[in-house]
Amino acid sequence: MTTDTALPPTPDYDAWPIEARLQAVESSPRQVSVRWSDGRVSRYHSIWLRENAADDTTVNPATRERILDLSTLPAWPEIANAEIDGSGALCIDFVPEERRLRFHPGWLRAHDYDNAADDEAPLVPVTTWRGGPGERPDSLDASGLLDSEPGDDAEEAILAPALEAILGKGLARLRNLPTEPGSLEAIARRIGPVRPTNFGQLFDVRAKPEPDSNAYTSIALPPHVDLPTREYHPGLQCLHCLENSVAGGEAVMLDGFAVAEALRERDPQAYATLTRVRWRFANTARTTDHVWHAPMIRLDARGELLEVRIADFLRGPLQTDFAEVEPAYEALMALQRLLREPEFAIRFTYQPGDLVIFDNRRLLHARDAFEGDSGHRWLQGCYLERDEIRSRYRMIQRARRQRRIGAEER
Amino acid sequence: MTTDTALPPTPDYDAWPIEARLQAVESSPRQVSVRWSDGRVSRYHSIWLRENAADDTTVNPATRERILDLSTLPAWPEIANAEIDGSGALCIDFVPEERRLRFHPGWLRAHDYDNAADDEAPLVPVTTWRGGPGERPDSLDASGLLDSEPGDDAEEAILAPALEAILGKGLARLRNLPTEPGSLEAIARRIGPVRPTNFGQLFDVRAKPEPDSNAYTSIALPPHVDLPTREYHPGLQCLHCLENSVAGGEAVMLDGFAVAEALRERDPQAYATLTRVRWRFANTARTTDHVWHAPMIRLDARGELLEVRIADFLRGPLQTDFAEVEPAYEALMALQRLLREPEFAIRFTYQPGDLVIFDNRRLLHARDAFEGDSGHRWLQGCYLERDEIRSRYRMIQRARRQRRIGAEER
Numbered sequence: 001m002t003t004d005t006a007l008p009p010t011p012d013y014d015a016w017p018i019e020a021r022l023q024a025v026e027s028s029p030r031q032v033s034v035r036w037s038d039g040r041v042s043r044y045h046s047i048w049l050r051e052n053a054a055d056d057t058t059v060n061p062a063t064r065e066r067i068l069d070l071s072t073l074p075a076w077p078e079i080a081n082a083e084i085d086g087s088g089a090l091c092i093d094f095v096p097e098e099r100r101l102r103f104h105p106g107w108l109r110a111h112d113y114d115n116a117a118d119d120e121a122p123l124v125p126v127t128t129w130r131g132g133p134g135e136r137p138d139s140l141d142a143s144g145l146l147d148s149e150p151g152d153d154a155e156e157a158i159l160a161p162a163l164e165a166i167l168g169k170g171l172a173r174l175r176n177l178p179t180e181p182g183s184l185e186a187i188a189r190r191i192g193p194v195r196p197t198n199f200g201q202l203f204d205v206r207a208k209p210e211p212d213s214n215a216y217t218s219i220a221l222p223p224h225v226d227l228p229t230r231e232y233h234p235g236l237q238c239l240h241c242l243e244n245s246v247a248g249g250e251a252v253m254l255d256g257f258a259v260a261e262a263l264r265e266r267d268p269q270a271y272a273t274l275t276r277v278r279w280r281f282a283n284t285a286r287t288t289d290h291v292w293h294a295p296m297i298r299l300d301a302r303g304e305l306l307e308v309r310i311a312d313f314l315r316g317p318l319q320t321d322f323a324e325v326e327p328a329y330e331a332l333m334a335l336q337r338l339l340r341e342p343e344f345a346i347r348f349t350y351q352p353g354d355l356v357i358f359d360n361r362r363l364l365h366a367r368d369a370f371e372g373d374s375g376h377r378w379l380q381g382c383y384l385e386r387d388e389i390r391s392r393y394r395m396i397q398r399a400r401r402q403r404r405i406g407a408e409e410r
Numbered sequence: 411m412t413t414d415t416a417l418p419p420t421p422d423y424d425a426w427p428i429e430a431r432l433q434a435v436e437s438s439p440r441q442v443s444v445r446w447s448d449g450r451v452s453r454y455h456s457i458w459l460r461e462n463a464a465d466d467t468t469v470n471p472a473t474r475e476r477i478l479d480l481s482t483l484p485a486w487p488e489i490a491n492a493e494i495d496g497s498g499a500l501c502i503d504f505v506p507e508e509r510r511l512r513f514h515p516g517w518l519r520a521h522d523y524d525n526a527a528d529d530e531a532p533l534v535p536v537t538t539w540r541g542g543p544g545e546r547p548d549s550l551d552a553s554g555l556l557d558s559e560p561g562d563d564a565e566e567a568i569l570a571p572a573l574e575a576i577l578g579k580g581l582a583r584l585r586n587l588p589t590e591p592g593s594l595e596a597i598a599r600r601i602g603p604v605r606p607t608n609f610g611q612l613f614d615v616r617a618k619p620e621p622d623s624n625a626y627t628s629i630a631l632p633p634h635v636d637l638p639t640r641e642y643h644p645g646l647q648c649l650h651c652l653e654n655s656v657a658g659g660e661a662v663m664l665d666g667f668a669v670a671e672a673l674r675e676r677d678p679q680a681y682a683t684l685t686r687v688r689w690r691f692a693n694t695a696r697t698t699d700h701v702w703h704a705p706m707i708r709l710d711a712r713g714e715l716l717e718v719r720i721a722d723f724l725r726g727p728l729q730t731d732f733a734e735v736e737p738a739y740e741a742l743m744a745l746q747r748l749l750r751e752p753e754f755a756i757r758f759t760y761q762p763g764d765l766v767i768f769d770n771r772r773l774l775h776a777r778d779a780f781e782g783d784s785g786h787r788w789l790q791g792c793y794l795e796r797d798e799i800r801s802r803y804r805m806i807q808r809a810r811r812q813r814r815i816g817a818e819e820r
Contacts, residue, residue: 012694012726030736043732047739052727064694065624065723069632070739071746111727119690119729120703151697192698193606198801214475222479230797232642280529284422284474287561288602289804290797293530313475316422317462317521319529322453326440329457329480336481387640387700391608394699 004085008102011054012064015401016106017408022090027082034090034108042112050077050094052111053101073097123393124167128258131346137253137356138165142174146186156396159190162357163393166236170359171253177240179352184240184380187355192388195234197227198288205239205379207372212285214313218246218372223254223339223364224311226383228281229290233309235386237360241350245375252366253358254344256308260297263338273331275299277324281309282316291316296335307361310335339364350379359386414495418512421464422474425812426516432500437492444500444518452522460487460504462521463511483507533803534577538668541756547663547766548575552584556596566806569600572767573803576646580769581663587650589762594650594790597765602798605644607637608698615649615789617782622695624723628656628782633664633749633774634721636793638691639700643719645796647770651760655785662776663768664754666718670707673748683741685709687734691719692726701726706745717771720745749774760789769796 010016020036027033033043051058051070058068074096081093090103113119140162148154158174165172177187184202188194194201199213208216215221227233239251264271278293300306318328338344345366350356358365360383370377420426430446437443443453461468461480468478484506491503500513523529550572558565568584575582587597594612598604604611609623618626625631637643649661674681688703710716728738748754755776760766768775770793780787 012692013696014694014699045735045739048728048735060621060624060627060629060723062621063624063627066725067624067629067723069722069746071743071750111729113727113729113735114732116729116731120688193608195605196603198603211470211473214470214473214477217470217473219470219477231645231795235641278530282422284424286423287805288801289424289808290801291804292797312479313470313477315476317523318458319521319523319526321526322524325455325458325523329455333481336479340481385641387702391698391700394701395697398699 004087004089004091004102007087008089008104009054010104010107011052011059011066012107015398015405016104016110017401017404018088018106019109020105021088022084022105022108025082025084025090027079027092029078030076032079032082032090032092036109040112040115042108043114044108046077046079046094049092049103050101054104054107055101057099058101122167123390123397124164126257127168128261129169129255130258130343131254132343135346136348137171137173137346138169139173139175140165141176142355143176145174145190146178146183150190151395151399155190156399159392160396163191163389163396166357166359166389167393170255170257170362172357173348174355174357175351175353177353177355179242181242181380184238184355184382187240188238188382188384191392192384195383195385197234197383202380202382205381206377218249218370220369221365221367222312223252223366224313225256225309225360225364226311227290227360228294228309228311228314229283229292231292233307234360234383236384236389237358237365237381238384239350239356239365239379239381241352241354241379243352243376243378244350246370246372246377247374248368249370249377250347250349250368251356252345252347252368253356254339254346254364254366256310256362256364257305259335259338259344259364260305260308262344263335266338267331267334270331270334271297273327274335277318277320277328277331279309279328280316280319281311281314283314284316296332308364309361310339310364312336350377361386414497414499414501414512417497418499418514419464420514420517421462421469421476425808425815426514426520427811427814427818428498428516429519430515431498432494432515432518435492435494435500437489437502439488440486442489442492442500442502446519450522450525452519453524454518456487456489456504459502459513460511464514465511467509468511532577533800533807534574536667537578538671539579539665540668540753541664542753545756546758547581547583547756548579549583549585550575551586552765553586555584555600556588556593560600561805561809565600566809569802570806573601573799573806576767576769576799577803580665580667580772582767583758584765584767585761585763587763587765589652591652591790594648594765594792597650598648598792598794601802602794605793605795607644607793612790612792615791616787628659628780630779631775631777632722633662633776634723635666635719635770635774636721637700637770638704638719638721638724639693639702641702643717644770644793646794646799647768647775647791648794649760649766649775649789649791651762651764651789653762653786653788654760656780656782656787657784658778659780659787660757660759660778661766662755662757662778663766664749664756664774664776666720666772666774667715669745669748669754669774670715670718672754673745676748677741677744680741680744681707683737684745687728687730687738687741689719689738690726690729691721691724693724694726706742718774719771720749720774722746760787771796
């Protein structure tokens, strides 16, 4: 037993409470096995431990990014001795390097790949939903958001449930926000940087004299995702209502995953076709020319729903095998019939100060036509990547862990 | 034969020269077959023609986006009559709609899916490359770029070969550009909007007192892509040299696709492992927390190389099946041996006014350590999406087609 009494650093800036203590350790040259105070046993590989050490030869202490180049080690790192030190850390002597390195038990336990929870599980469980008459999106009072300080409790009290709703249901409706034009940028920045496009940093959704998108007219828009013409269509969309005094223009939102699941159930052949046929999405505009090919329903490596890419007005001429064309259109029309069914849609009228944030790779949005001369309807919008919302939510989780550590130490 | 003598519009803003004339047409209710003046025969489906018409009931004439909702048609559109009109356009009577629609022959020929060229073929053929001592990146004199007008001949003369190099080889080196800080933004905007990140709109690559990335120190950086911790790491990276008077700091570029191909050849098992194991990429920093899981080598649906995601200093602790861990590290070390071989690398020293633009999902970049007190080394960087470069290049192709049509009409 060594005499260290202070826990070693972790290789990152995160906070790792001690959920269980290390009680026993056994090792062979290439593996170590530890027993925790709650009886769990975890094995770690020597090479994994070596490259995830937190000392200054492995990690740049300022950036907490790795500086070790594994290929410069004299040989595959092996364990000469393993023990639990006076602080409760795992302490290992590596050969042939002749280096003693210590591992924080909270960090080790949180990265226990031997008893792994699914490391790729979503941060918040994903729940698909249906709408129907009278259904409304979850609403959150966000009136204090811009008066809060980034990272403070007031901000967290608003952002945490909003991010959970977006991660889980794909959608949150924040209410009572300012209606100053441009204020969306400061609001979005509470989550992360905005992803600009050829439509600008923020885009104005209102009837314009020379529209470069059907969104900028007063006509109805069918259920769609934005920018399906991109290699990766934006992960999140924000729509912020500044004015709304027109007749019509009701907003519609559908869970694209729920629609896809219903199609799989009711018309498995159409579903299979839409996961296979690569449609041509195109916006061959005056000054830009965006084209991308993708199926309307994309599955991940495990066969789970990954994203939908549906936007009738941004489909270009289908270019696929001749024999696939009629089945493709049959499947498309089966999908369109589902999209028109009221059971999937939630409908609401934007009030000034409303901000709807939704997953643009999962949800579909639509709007009814409105009477342009009956008043003003002005939304401002922007895009963010889903990375930003996950990063922001992980920071909230980290702050909660830090408070737990603080409470334990008091 | 109708008496129309002017060609109909096309459903987009593109330019479609008449490569061949329509000479004969035959139809059944759901298909039409045309013979062109060069003998080619092309078939089109009735429903495909109907939804790709260019009239005002199908396409919003201002946005050229579709307004037709197929599901509102009374039935599957069928062809009652098909003929070639006086302008050379295909003219079709649709039932039960009772609507006559005309199709531009240049547009029809360019979207001939019955004799399809691969619509997803890259805009410029992709050629993998190796480096080796003395190899340098292609250099282009871009001194006139910021004095040109967007879209004029002078801009096209600089951008066209640069975009071709980036699309084909993944890399272009533009030289003799301004060295004013911030000028990168105006340069990048000639291609498209910048993708900002938590490191800013532009980021400064130089040794900083409180670095939040190893890039912002003077240490060597191993071959890597930027931001592998994102769901979609940026498609393009720009690095613009403002100052470089240090000893060391030579830049290194490798074609990640060439390295992956060499690995597939020399160590197929390591290659297979790296296409399968999902590494954890993580940047658990002070104020952001980005995590993504992906294989280091990603293949598309056809088994072709899609992207590489390699960055040793942004790999977090691997969380995968226990039995996969040793094979994963063995494969990683095989890859790292290849990355160190001089045959893959091109090396060069940044001169002030150089701008290197490269595909950040294909190329790896690295740099030697430099002596921070021997002078100044200051690069500014930014990211764009690959969509932007493709859109910009398609606009150049469109301008070329428009000039061809203009020349034919003169």
